[in-house]
Amino acid sequence: MSTLTDLLPAEPASPDAELRVVDVGDEEADELFDVLSSETRRNAYRSLFDEPATVSELANRLDTSVQNVSHHVSMLEDATLVEPVGRRYSEKGNEMVVYGPASDPLVFVGRPEARPRLEQSLSELITGIGIVAAGALFVQWGVYELFATDESGTGGIDPASYVAESDGTQGLLVWIVFEAGEPGLVFFFVCLFVAAIASFALRR
Known part of the structure; x- marks a missing residue:
């Protein structure tokens, strides 16, 4: 059975992970639609809502190469869809960036x-x-x-x-x-x- 702590966030959202409203007619919307036109980027973006992850962890989830995921995450970050939310060390002692959504919810408006x-x-x-x-x-x-x-x-x-x-x-x-x-x-x-x-x- 799900517990309260499973359903509610253990920590408050960061100030950057807040509501983002975009006008459909703006260039910003065009950029977002273009970035999210890739199925791999959409899957990576969706996966980070489930749980923040490093590039290598995302590669395992999406069953693709680290190099491929790194490219897609970079494009998501340029579009301000994802952002670094922490750091983690690998078994070899290498520092890795943990990524998470930069906004939630993301809303498009027509008027x-x-x-x-x-x-x-x-x-x-x-x-x-x-x-x-x-x-x-x-x-x-x-x-x-x-x-x-x-x-x-x-x-x-x-x-x-x-x-x-x-x-x-x-x-x-x-x-x-x-x-x-x-x-x-x-x-x-x-x-x-x-x-x-x-x-x-x-x-x-």
């Missing part, structure tokens, strides 16, 4: 006048999800602190026995939190659901 509103809306969405994710991590920590036992095995609350002793709505809520999923995940998805309902209601 320039819609760009400011879109940027604001997406920025607010990303900020909101970040706040909810931070709250979910806090809930995860707080609930496990509450139910945790000390070194002697006492001092905590056993969720299984608590579910057995509870009935009605209280027992159902405890079961959902501890049996159906982790507390932080439950909090995270409930908040997203409530936000979606609120957004739908405000648009009507």
Whole structure:
């Protein structure tokens, strides 16, 4: 089963890995379309969203040569689609650059006048999800602190026995939190659901 830390980022995104909005009519869009016209570059770009990697690691993932991947990564970097996000040392002690996406999400807009509103809306969405994710991590920590036992095995609350002793709505809520999923995940998805309902209601 996926845990909270599997689904939420362990570290905040770097300032450069933020929203990027591009007008379809700009030269910038032409450059991006040209760079992403290569299937190998698209695959490399997609792979870096899964996990940042060095050129040699990407070559293994894409089943091609390091020299070929190095060329494609260089073009992605020139187009500001990827950027160095860290460094790693090989078994031989050689320093290797770790690459990751330079922006997320990348959005193309057809009408320039819609760009400011879109940027604001997406920025607010990303900020909101970040706040909810931070709250979910806090809930995860707080609930496990509450139910945790000390070194002697006492001092905590056993969720299984608590579910057995509870009935009605209280027992159902405890079961959902501890049996159906982790507390932080439950909090995270409930908040997203409530936000979606609120957004739908405000648009009507």
